[in-house]
Amino acid sequence: MNNFDLNAYLSAQREKINTAIDGFLFQSIKPRRIINAMRHSVMAGGKRLRPILCLAAAEAVGDPPDDVINTACALEMIHTYSLIHDDLPAMDNDSLRRGQPTCHVAFDEATAILAGDALHTLAFEILSSNVLSKKNNSTKYLLVIHTIAAAAGVNGMIEGQMRDMAAEGHRLGLEDLEEMHALKTGALIEASIVAGAIMGDGSQKQIKQLKVFAKNIGLAFQVTDDILNIEGDPRVLGKEVGTDQARQKNTYPSTLGIKSSKAFAKKLVNSALQALNYFDNRSDPLRAMAHYIIARKK
């Protein structure tokens, strides 16, 4: 851990992930608008947090297969589809994301809806693509698909988004706020880590510990996101700040205050790190990621 170079690690993983996503979205000789729109959003230089966590979890439990990179890409596509739809005028109506015009601004609303849908479907096409070549270990791939679909769906990410919208303008208690975030961002972050561990043939005990790790960093990530929406630099962040307050969103700073929110995020990261005590130094990237999640500026 002491000598772990997080920046080098993140750069290397991002490059690996970007190259792989690029390969899934190549343009044929006759370029297609839908592919351009998908690429616009998914190649816009995101942090790649979910895919990196997936790869790091696979490493932490053992010797992951080469195609864990596909799982990682699929997770980023699901995350990006949710951002494209969240940014739509009928939802958050955001015009800037990852420092770029949002998909519906760069293209049009109909194309943005379909680009989101297409990334969503492509994720499952990729997650099931092992069947075309190796046709072994199918149970493992099916379990990864089920883990991700359950987290992204109506009992996970989508329900979180519904609650977030429903809560705009009136106050949530701390418990409801935590539950909302556990659904909205926590579920897919946890699924990213669990999917990586399944791909790396992690044991039940390892997966159990990684879930504790995931729940803690998932919430720490959200608390930090809320803080950055107040204190962040929009040029670094790649999106507008102050939007949560303008929309009367329920956030940790609005509920706990900034100072307590920061202390809470730190406490969560410590709990996350504790859950990793069970692992050897192959989990160093996960440890470093936990620190990164609250130290990040974007």
Place this chain on the structure above:
Amino acid sequence: MNNFDLNAYLSAQREKINTAIDGFLFQSIKPRRIINAMRHSVMAGGKRLRPILCLAAAEAVGDPPDDVINTACALEMIHTYSLIHDDLPAMDNDSLRRGQPTCHVAFDEATAILAGDALHTLAFEILSSNVLSKKNNSTKYLLVIHTIAAAAGVNGMIEGQMRDMAAEGHRLGLEDLEEMHALKTGALIEASIVAGAIMGDGSQKQIKQLKVFAKNIGLAFQVTDDILNIEGDPRVLGKEVGTDQARQKNTYPSTLGIKSSKAFAKKLVNSALQALNYFDNRSDPLRAMAHYIIARKK
């Protein structure tokens, strides 16, 4: 075939499918708006064409497993998600579907976007759910997922939708029109039939014949849809008519004329039936469905 009672068959299959979909979307003690929105669209009394074709294809090739009904439900959910998104103001801006207000009219735009997304994800959650219980035959389930995802995605249904939008207001040649429909509606109809055949452990030769059947009825379905948009009764159809012409959509009647379009649909059904010569009387439901597809009034 002669004594096959299509109406009784369709009613029985629809009831089976509706009961199963209902079970996937039950409300907990604390009712949730997202589930209400999903139910509103998916329980609105659709024809259930894709799931019935899936079940019929599974029957045609052999003795299908009980959970082919799950595959059928997932297909209907993917179809319904695509309708919810197509109906949005930014896309077709339709206010009536299956005789009911469209999802964004009955709820709101944001909820409709998320209800579509949630049905989309739920389909893949269901398709992978075998892994939670039996954990055998996983390769088969993975192949079904891949077949459906490939058909619904950027090289299938979504590209068809993009081409449909791009073509509004200018004329397509017959070949481009056919290709657009093969993508927009044909791909998922074909996947419904192929997925059923995979679930029923159909042979390669059987699947090959069923693909020919599917391509022909898929196009016949679309030609009939175009005709119903001109000659249909909106009260029976459950949606507005004349909308294609108003939007200057490319349709078979606008390209070939009504009379030739009807003759073309009939020819396609005959080709579809020929592809079934290879099968025994267990394919009678498929044969009857082929006739139904052009005779239907909604």
